[in-house]
Amino acid sequence: MQLDPKTQETLPVVIYTHESRLRRPGELFKEIWTDLRSSKELAWQLFYRKISMRYRQSFLGPLWAFIPPILVALTSTFLRESGVFEVGDTTIPYPIYVLFATILWQIFSRSLDMPLRAMGEGLALLRTVRVPVEGLLLAAIAELVFDQGIQILVLAAVFAIFHVPITWGVIPAVGALLLLIGFGMSLGLFLVPIGSLYTDIPSALPYLTRFWFFLTPILYPPPTDWPYSLLVELNPVTPLLLNVINLTTTGTMENVVTFTAISLLTVVAFVVGWVIYRVSVPLLVER
Amino acid sequence: MADEILVKVEGVSKKYCKDLKRSLRYGLQDLAGELLLKHRPHTELRRQEFWALQDVNFELRRGESFGVIGVNGSGKTTLLKILQGLIKPTTGRVTIRGKVSALITLGAGFQPLLTGRENIYVNAAILGIPHHIVDKRINDILEFAEIGDFIDAPVKTYSSGMKGRLGFAVATNLTTPDVLLLDEVLATGDWKFKERCFQRMEEIVNSGATIVFVSHLVPKVEQLCNRVLLLHKGVVKALGNSSEVCEVFESLPDSYTERDLRLANRKRKQLLMTMKKTPDQILAGHVAEPADQRLEITAIELLSAAELPQEKFQTLETLIIRTHYLCDPQATRLKLAVQFLTVGDEISIAHFESFLAPHAASNGQEELSGYADCVVPELALSEGRYRVSVTLIQPTDAPDTAPVKVMDLVSISVVAGDRQGPGTKEKRSLVYMPSSWRFGAAAPQQAPASIGDRP
Numbered sequence: 001m002q003l004d005p006k007t008q009e010t011l012p013v014v015i016y017t018h019e020s021r022l023r024r025p026g027e028l029f030k031e032i033w034t035d036l037r038s039s040k041e042l043a044w045q046l047f048y049r050k051i052s053m054r055y056r057q058s059f060l061g062p063l064w065a066f067i068p069p070i071l072v073a074l075t076s077t078f079l080r081e082s083g084v085f086e087v088g089d090t091t092i093p094y095p096i097y098v099l100f101a102t103i104l105w106q107i108f109s110r111s112l113d114m115p116l117r118a119m120g121e122g123l124a125l126l127r128t129v130r131v132p133v134e135g136l137l138l139a140a141i142a143e144l145v146f147d148q149g150i151q152i153l154v155l156a157a158v159f160a161i162f163h164v165p166i167t168w169g170v171i172p173a174v175g176a177l178l179l180l181i182g183f184g185m186s187l188g189l190f191l192v193p194i195g196s197l198y199t200d201i202p203s204a205l206p207y208l209t210r211f212w213f214f215l216t217p218i219l220y221p222p223p224t225d226w227p228y229s230l231l232v233e234l235n236p237v238t239p240l241l242l243n244v245i246n247l248t249t250t251g252t253m254e255n256v257v258t259f260t261a262i263s264l265l266t267v268v269a270f271v272v273g274w275v276i277y278r279v280s281v282p283l284l285v286e287r
Numbered sequence: 288m289a290d291e292i293l294v295k296v297e298g299v300s301k302k303y304c305k306d307l308k309r310s311l312r313y314g315l316q317d318l319a320g321e322l323l324l325k326h327r328p329h330t331e332l333r334r335q336e337f338w339a340l341q342d343v344n345f346e347l348r349r350g351e352s353f354g355v356i357g358v359n360g361s362g363k364t365t366l367l368k369i370l371q372g373l374i375k376p377t378t379g380r381v382t383i384r385g386k387v388s389a390l391i392t393l394g395a396g397f398q399p400l401l402t403g404r405e406n407i408y409v410n411a412a413i414l415g416i417p418h419h420i421v422d423k424r425i426n427d428i429l430e431f432a433e434i435g436d437f438i439d440a441p442v443k444t445y446s447s448g449m450k451g452r453l454g455f456a457v458a459t460n461l462t463t464p465d466v467l468l469l470d471e472v473l474a475t476g477d478w479k480f481k482e483r484c485f486q487r488m489e490e491i492v493n494s495g496a497t498i499v500f501v502s503h504l505v506p507k508v509e510q511l512c513n514r515v516l517l518l519h520k521g522v523v524k525a526l527g528n529s530s531e532v533c534e535v536f537e538s539l540p541d542s543y544t545e546r547d548l549r550l551a552n553r554k555r556k557q558l559l560m561t562m563k564k565t566p567d568q569i570l571a572g573h574v575a576e577p578a579d580q581r582l583e584i585t586a587i588e589l590l591s592a593a594e595l596p597q598e599k600f601q602t603l604e605t606l607i608i609r610t611h612y613l614c615d616p617q618a619t620r621l622k623l624a625v626q627f628l629t630v631g632d633e634i635s636i637a638h639f640e641s642f643l644a645p646h647a648a649s650n651g652q653e654e655l656s657g658y659a660d661c662v663v664p665e666l667a668l669s670e671g672r673y674r675v676s677v678t679l680i681q682p683t684d685a686p687d688t689a690p691v692k693v694m695d696l697v698s699i700s701v702v703a704g705d706r707q708g709p710g711t712k713e714k715r716s717l718v719y720m721p722s723s724w725r726f727g728a729a730a731p732q733q734a735p736a737s738i739g740d741r742p
Binding site: 011012013014015016017018020021022023038041042044045046048049052053056057125126127128129130131132193194197198276279280282283284285286287 | 322382
């Protein structure tokens with residue numbers, strides 16, 4: 001093979017040592033960045049594989065993406081109509097509020113779960129081929145956006161059918177939604193190193209999330225009397241989740257200070273979590 | 288440019304833990320070390336740990352093909368994983384220049400429900416190859432894989448050979464790596480496919496890539512590689528010229544000891560017992576041998592021409608295989624088969640059969656005892672260890688009953704013989720054939736014109 005001398009010089013060099021990767025943060029960030037860019041194709045293929053596998057062996061196919069949110073909406077309406085439980089007033093019709101909040105909660109809980117799950121599914125692959133781990137995460141994010149995007153479509157249809165007004169606040173609401181995903185993911189990224197070694201964490205996670213679900217104003221409007229108002233003030237998910245709803249339906253924001261604090265925290269935690277995730281992969285692969 | 292070093296491995300060691308629970312705890316410790324920026328390697332072995340790889344050093348230049356051999360568990364795969372960057376070395380440093388591609392598992396990430404064609408794209412993405420390159424090369428891949436119309440069928444309907452072919456086709460037709468790492472990927476597939484794989488690998492070597500080839504197939508390593516590393520229990524036993532290192536590998540302490548022979552013998556006997564039984568007996572867990580079939584090999588002796596027991600035989604020496612047996616006095620005809628096998632029973636080198644009439648004298652019991660000699664006037668085996676297997680069969684006249692069979696094994700050592708002429712010793716082959724050499728110069732006027740005046 002005739003090699004151009006120019007290409008010779010640009011041959012990439014990689015070094016593997018026992019040393020902690022964090023000792024050379026510059027190189028590490030550069031590597032994360034290149035891997036992130038080069039893993040788009042991988043992420044797309046993994047995403048495509050996942051989605052097409054999911055519906056290939058089913059008769060209803062992609063319809064399955066619509067069935068769960070519609071069921072949730074129907075059930076909550078039925079419960080409300082039958083008067084099984086009394087709830088306070090919400091700014092928008094109650095069933096729509098519940099549907100909206102449930103979808104948002106699902107987005108959060110799946111983001112929380114996602115890094116661990118992506119790692120668990122990808123570990124077999126990571127043991128045999130060197131693939132950019134970023135690709136696994138990107139594919140998982142794409143899957144989340146796909147699934148929840150369909151649910152949001154259903155929600156939009158419900159808004160239209162019941163003539164619930166949507167304000168221009170829907171645009172910043174998308175930003176708040178991204179923060180909600182980012183917050184869930186950064187917590188999830190921190191769980192990866194321990195959770196991949198010990199199965200206790202993935203086993204306990206669903207129970208913790210369910211408990212957390214009831215501590216978040218989803219099935220009920222946000223309480224205003226003390227001590228129940230603590231649910232809003234101490235639960236970091238509440239301001240993110242409520243502000244997505246508020247921005248969309250009324251165009252206003254509440255708890256701005258807490259919201260800002262959590263947003264900043266999310267950005268920092270996300271970067272730190274991603275780095276931890278990245279450097280822990282080779283150590284997790286060998287165990 | 289040919290001197291350019293593509294792979295540099297310096298003092299690489301790796302330790303593993305045998306115990307799972309402990310391993311997880313060490314995993315956490317290592318993780319903490321990683322996050323707390325430790326920079327000194329943890330070189331002491333913690334409890335239950337062992338060195339899977341110890342102080343490996345080598346350098347590979349462009350265009351080199353480098354073999355790594357060793358028995359199972361010698362650390363070959365660990366080394367490859369470190370070279371790939373899948374795991375971190377405990378100590379030491381690996382520097383790799385250029386694009387690395389690895390063939391460790393064929394068809395990594397094949398999804399059973401997707402079609403072969405879809406899987407090509409997924410697999411390529413896993414190997415880091417963009418979509419548009421696959422589009423261009425897809426015909427080459429299909430041609431190499433020989434899957435035909437099945438390419439649009441789900442991969443779960445494929446045979447393992449088809450999957451292997453597709454995986455190899457994807458992995459080798461899409462990339463032009465600078466460094467290619469190959470593990471025992473060619474363990475599956477028929478010989479025709481293997482042959483093509485080796486051909487492809489040679490093409491890749493010729494294209495100027497550096498190959499690291501990890502294999503058990505020592506002859507192939509010798510043929511394909513110019514330098515070889517021999518690993519034994521994680522330690523480098525030898526490194527250098529391929530034929531020399533392969534020789535060291537052959538001379539490693541023989542792991543096929545007497546114990547293995549006994550085990551092999553016992554297994555075969557059990558198998559024979561099972562074969563004798565009817566399915567009902569097997570299901571009922573019936574172990575007892577049918578009482579009316581008395582047939583036994585009591586001993587196998589390896590004798591010299593002078594009929595004296597001998598431990599080692601020389602190539603071209605006379606060998607007598609004497610089988611002592613017991614049989615039913617009513618037996619009129621027995622069949623005896625002698626077989627020379629490689630250690631591990633992979634290859635049958637020679638097979639002799641004969642019918643015999645048990646003319647042995649009665650030993651006063653209800654059985655007849657006797658012996659049969661199989662005389663090999665010139666033992667054509669090359670230097671090495673082999674197995675001699677003897678099977679004694681009592682054919683039955685009844686059409687429905689299976690013949691009674693007994694079997695026994697001994698091992699034989701062959702050393703280079705005096706009768707072989709100097710310079711004719713052939714190493715690492717099974718059979719010795721007497722041969723001689725003749726040399727001559729072609730008369731100039733008779734030489735074909737196209738060759739010209741070559742000496």
